[in-house]
Amino acid sequence: MKLNLTTGFWLVGLQTVLVTGAVKASTAASPADPAVPSIFSPSSTPAYSIYHLSLFVLAVTGFIFVVVFSLLAYAVIKFRLRAEDDGREPAQIYGSNQVELAWTVIPVLIVVVLFLAAARVIHAIEDAKFPPGTTEITAIGHQFWWEYQYPGQGFVTANELHVPVSDREHPTPTHITLLSADTNHSFWVPQLAGKTDLIPNRVNSMWIDPHETGVFVGQCAQYCGTQHAKMLLRVIVESREDFDKWLANEKQPAATLDSVRQGRHIFETTACVNCHTVAGTNAKGKFGPDLTHLMSRETIASGATANTQENLRLWIKDPDAIKPGSLMPAMQMSDQEIDAVTGYLLTLH
Amino acid sequence: MLDADSISKPMFVPPSEATTLPLFDRVHEWIVTVDHKKLGLMYLGYGILFLVIGGLEATVMRIQLAIPHNHFVSPQAFNELFTMHGTTMVFLVGMPLLFGFANYMVPLMIGARDMAFPRLNAWSFWMSALGGIILYFSFIGGNGLYGAGGAPDVGWFAYAPLTARAFSPGHSTDYWAIGLLVSGFGSIGTALNIVTTVLCMRCPGMTLGRMPLFVWLNMVMSAMVLIVISPLTAAQIMLLIDRYLGGHFFDTQAGGSAVIWMHFFWIFGHPEVYVLIIPGFAIASEIIPVFSRKPIFGYAIMVAATLSIGFLSLGVWAHHMFTIGMTSYSNAFFTATTMAVGVPTGIKIFNWLGTMWGGKIRFSIPMMFCVAFLFQFLIAGLTGIMLSAAPFDWQLGNSYFVVAHFHYVLIGGLVFTIFAALYYWFPKISGRMYNETLGKWHFWLFLIGFHLTFDFMHIPGVLGMPRRIYTYEAGRGWEIWNLIISVGVIFQIAGVLCWVVNFLWSYFKGKPAGDDPWDAWTLEWSTSSPPPDYNFAMIPVVRSRRPLWDLKHPEDPDWKYE
Numbered sequence: 033m034k035l036n037l038t039t040g041f042w043l044v045g046l047q048t049v050l051v052t053g054a055v056k057a058s059t060a061a062s063p064a065d066p067a068v069p070s071i072f073s074p075s076s077t078p079a080y081s082i083y084h085l086s087l088f089v090l091a092v093t094g095f096i097f098v099v100v101f102s103l104l105a106y107a108v109i110k111f112r113l114r115a116e117d118d119g120r121e122p123a124q125i126y127g128s129n130q131v132e133l134a135w136t137v138i139p140v141l142i143v144v145v146l147f148l149a150a151a152r153v154i155h156a157i158e159d160a161k162f163p164p165g166t167t168e169i170t171a172i173g174h175q176f177w178w179e180y181q182y183p184g185q186g187f188v189t190a191n192e193l194h195v196p197v198s199d200r201e202h203p204t205p206t207h208i209t210l211l212s213a214d215t216n217h218s219f220w221v222p223q224l225a226g227k228t229d230l231i232p233n234r235v236n237s238m239w240i241d242p243h244e245t246g247v248f249v250g251q252c253a254q255y256c257g258t259q260h261a262k263m264l265l266r267v268i269v270e271s272r273e274d275f276d277k278w279l280a281n282e283k284q285p286a287a288t289l290d291s292v293r294q295g296r297h298i299f300e301t302t303a304c305v306n307c308h309t310v311a312g313t314n315a316k317g318k319f320g321p322d323l324t325h326l327m328s329r330e331t332i333a334s335g336a337t338a339n340t341q342e343n344l345r346l347w348i349k350d351p352d353a354i355k356p357g358s359l360m361p362a363m364q365m366s367d368q369e370i371d372a373v374t375g376y377l378l379t380l381h
Numbered sequence: 382m383l384d385a386d387s388i389s390k391p392m393f394v395p396p397s398e399a400t401t402l403p404l405f406d407r408v409h410e411w412i413v414t415v416d417h418k419k420l421g422l423m424y425l426g427y428g429i430l431f432l433v434i435g436g437l438e439a440t441v442m443r444i445q446l447a448i449p450h451n452h453f454v455s456p457q458a459f460n461e462l463f464t465m466h467g468t469t470m471v472f473l474v475g476m477p478l479l480f481g482f483a484n485y486m487v488p489l490m491i492g493a494r495d496m497a498f499p500r501l502n503a504w505s506f507w508m509s510a511l512g513g514i515i516l517y518f519s520f521i522g523g524n525g526l527y528g529a530g531g532a533p534d535v536g537w538f539a540y541a542p543l544t545a546r547a548f549s550p551g552h553s554t555d556y557w558a559i560g561l562l563v564s565g566f567g568s569i570g571t572a573l574n575i576v577t578t579v580l581c582m583r584c585p586g587m588t589l590g591r592m593p594l595f596v597w598l599n600m601v602m603s604a605m606v607l608i609v610i611s612p613l614t615a616a617q618i619m620l621l622i623d624r625y626l627g628g629h630f631f632d633t634q635a636g637g638s639a640v641i642w643m644h645f646f647w648i649f650g651h652p653e654v655y656v657l658i659i660p661g662f663a664i665a666s667e668i669i670p671v672f673s674r675k676p677i678f679g680y681a682i683m684v685a686a687t688l689s690i691g692f693l694s695l696g697v698w699a700h701h702m703f704t705i706g707m708t709s710y711s712n713a714f715f716t717a718t719t720m721a722v723g724v725p726t727g728i729k730i731f732n733w734l735g736t737m738w739g740g741k742i743r744f745s746i747p748m749m750f751c752v753a754f755l756f757q758f759l760i761a762g763l764t765g766i767m768l769s770a771a772p773f774d775w776q777l778g779n780s781y782f783v784v785a786h787f788h789y790v791l792i793g794g795l796v797f798t799i800f801a802a803l804y805y806w807f808p809k810i811s812g813r814m815y816n817e818t819l820g821k822w823h824f825w826l827f828l829i830g831f832h833l834t835f836d837f838m839h840i841p842g843v844l845g846m847p848r849r850i851y852t853y854e855a856g857r858g859w860e861i862w863n864l865i866i867s868v869g870v871i872f873q874i875a876g877v878l879c880w881v882v883n884f885l886w887s888y889f890k891g892k893p894a895g896d897d898p899w900d901a902w903t904l905e906w907s908t909s910s911p912p913p914d915y916n917f918a919m920i921p922v923v924r925s926r927r928p929l930w931d932l933k934h935p936e937d938p939d940w941k942y943e
Binding site for chain 1: 455456457460524534536540542543548549633634636639640673674675676678679680681682700704705706708709711713716717720721723724727730732734735737738739740741742744745750751755756759760763766767769770771772773774775776777778779780822836843845846847848849850851852854856857858934937939942943
């Protein structure tokens with residue numbers, strides 16, 4: 033029995049060390065590898081505020097853990113029945129009001145402190161005021177992709193969100209209005225901010241002010257249907273110049289090259305146009321992602337796969353091969369038609 | 382007249398001569414029974430059956446998630462699995478198992494011969510059973526006559542508008558709604574029964590202040606069930622009105638509100654967590670004193686802490702909704718109430734610690750499970766405190782961290798105490814002792830499996846992995862953790878197998894246990910093992926919280942000090 037107990041403590045202790053170590057290790061590794069969307073490698077004020085709060089909460093709970101764990105471990109080892117026991121019952125103690133008072137008052141005080149720390153961050157993030165020059169974006173959740181509107185700029189894009197980098201001294205945040213076209217979704221890019229849900233018939237909002245350029249990943253964090261898992265998020269944080277350049281390009285109508293006239297004709301005369309928009313053409317559908325500048329995006333199918341000729345072709349031929357349960361139907365085209373349409377899409381820079 | 386001696390000898394009457402009835406008659410006897418012990422056992426059997434089913438569903442999910450981009454099950458099947466797993470574990474495992482213990486033990490512990498309403502008791506059990514059957518019938522009947530079946534795939538929380546007919550055609554969601562509606566009637570019936578039994582059926586001398594904590598806590602749990610099942614039932618009916626009678630409560634396409642569903646669901650759903658864990662506390666509050674050889678430390682404070690948990694838990698539901706865009710005031714309010722629940726919960730842990738302090742702890746299997754429960758529940762509570770801070774929840778909510786947290790509560794806390802209770806009362810229920818060695822194998826394998834799975838599950842959550850996804854991207858730092866999590870399942874299954882083998886073998890071949898193998902103090906140990914149909918030949922009379930202690934220590938009885 034003694035052996036068992038000791039093993040047990042080693043086991044639990046080892047687990048604790050492992051878990052703590054692992055979290056630390058992955059946190060340390062994160063900045064080097066932007067693909068790990070760790071909440072402990074923040075890059076935007078809301079994420080930083082939460083990060084600092086979480087360190088404080090972890091310190092307090094860690095302290096409680098060490099104290100109570102030690103007391104429990106001590107009690108379990110110290111007061112176990114010994115082999116040389118005299119067989120008499122131990123002293124029967126029914127309680128102690130002083131001790132009860134102590135372990136009521138101390139937790140109450142801890143709770144008050146934790147609450148104040150949390151309330152401060154809630155207020156700072158939720159009730160933030162936005163300076164002039166704030167970029168306004170509307171994100172609309174769809175089953176299973178993201179629509180991004182840039183009000184005032186007159187264009188719509190999808191799945192890859194471009195935002196300008198923000199200076200720490202003179203922040204130029206991005207304010208995102210969150211809407212849903214169908215079921216509930218949740219916008220979560222851990223390095224930029226906590227998650228906020230997109231709920232039909234409800235206007236939510238959040239804000240970010242990324243401090244460094246780069247790609248930040250995340251994904252839908254509220255179960256929204258069959259392909260909830262592949263409703264990925266990519267936020268591309270760019271310098272002001274790059275962002276303006278991207279804006280200028282997005283505002284242009286779609287390219288119309290003669291070389292892909294056939295593909296374009298097929299696209300515009302099949303059901304493609306019922307769901308997709310290509311600005312400047314008769315394709316004005318709203319159910320699917322806007323394709324005007326499809327080739328400016330690195331991924332398709334809401335981040336499910338890379339935006340390459342092969343994948344585009346497969347996506348048109350059999351969307352279920354990439355994202356089973358996606359609402360894009362297989363278009364039942366001949367191989368030549370698919371090639372032609374793919375060729376057309378490849379020109380939409 | 383009211384002295385301890387009157388509960389001595391005359392209480393034991395040998396069970397009537399054993400007669401073996403034909404199989405059909407024996408089955409019939411169980412089906413028509415209104416005996417609280419038989420119904421309790423049926424609740425336990427029902428819960429254990431679904432525990433195995435729900436566990437297998439989890440196993441399939443863990444195989445699918447062991448590596449990224451796995452193709453073990455389809456996205457649709459995965460969504461059905463997590464919906465059924467969650468619904469099963471809460472409604473068809475947690476509640477029946479706890480009602481089973483309450484049914485079996487509460488009358489015995491308060492010196493009664495049955496529940497207050499034996500027929501209602503039977504009705505409630507069969508309603509719960511029917512609910513489970515309806516839910517599982519969806520696997521074969523979900524799409525009705527149209528061919529392939531389909532279990533519900535809307536999540537156990539079934540957020541609107543995913544449950545609207547536009548997004549959930551067919552009948553799978555109806556099976557979910559009606560199954561829970563029906564089993565909810567059963568829960569309400571049993572809860573009513575337990576409250577009435579405790580208030581009206583106590584033996585002479587057993588004042589409220591002398592009831593075992595197990596009885597107190599189960600009464601609080603039952604009172605909570607009465608309060609919180611009602612909004613769930615109302616919501617299910619509204620959902621069915623939406624789906625079939627053209628209502629628009631939650632139908633967002635017609636102006637309904639998705640958020641109203643969340644409120645209805647979580648005003649049930651969060652207290653429900655306490656409905657599940659309070660009976661776990663009840664079990665620990667019986668076992669820890671007996672195996673520490675000391676009375677529970679701070680009995681009155683324990684009762685008060687339970688009542689305040691019950692009360693506070695009714696005001697914390699919106700901490701499940703921190704991310705829906707509530708105002709900063711609402712978020713701060715629910716942060717405060719949620720943290721406040723931590724205080725009485727902490728007090729409970731301290732009182733169990735105080736109970737062990739200065740005792741002589743015997744590490745039999747029930748106590749081993751309870752000690753593991755204490756450590757694990759400590760961790761579960763602390764991760765709960767982390768999640769209660771709304772901003773921290775904006776990051777951790779709906780991530781694998783939350784999944785790890787509540788499995789720590791429900792497995793590390795509840796399932797461990799349920800196993801403790803099963804080992805503790807197995808000798809009383811079966812009359813035989815379990816096998817100690819197999820019990821230790823069960824404990825250690827399950828402990829290792831539990832920690833492999835749920836300790837490491839916190840990490841992918843911190844690294845941004847959301848829950849309810851059937852697969853995940855490689856290269857996000859999640860692979861190794863998911864693999865370890867899945868490996869842990871193997872140990873848990875091995876542990877549970879040891880337990881099944883142990884109990885089956887011991888039921889037939891175990892050594893006779895005697896009436897009071899643990900040298901315990903509550904009334905159920907004063908009657909024979911298994912107890913006769915009438916429980917007690919003579920209704921006992923008690924003078925303290927530990928009637929059997931008084932009996933065994935006439936020189937130093939409890940009633941001198943209480």
